[in-house]
Amino acid sequence: MDLRITSTPLPLTSALAARRNAVPQGGAQEAGFSGALKGALSEVSKAQNQANELQKQVQLENPKVSIEETMVAIQKAQVSFQATLHVRNRLVQAYTDIMNMQV
Structure with missing residues (x-):
């Protein structure tokens, strides 16, 4: 079963950042x-x-925050959440398949 998501680069960017955050301070081993x-x-x-936060600032008419920046941030968050949801669904499906296997 292939769990890689290759269609959108945004979740992969988040996953790479998460992998960097998961590495201990020594940097020798990954946390798993x-x-x-x-x-x-x-x-x-x-x-x-x-x-x-950007959406609140736009609603408060903060001149330093643009609507374009806000919309891009909202779309990034939405795509990241959808990718996370797909990963969760695949993990649950894999768990269900394993639990239904006869030993």
């Missing part, structure tokens, strides 16, 4: 799958929080 997953989820959360 759980660390990468936690890092990716935190990156998605950061993107959503940034989009929400």
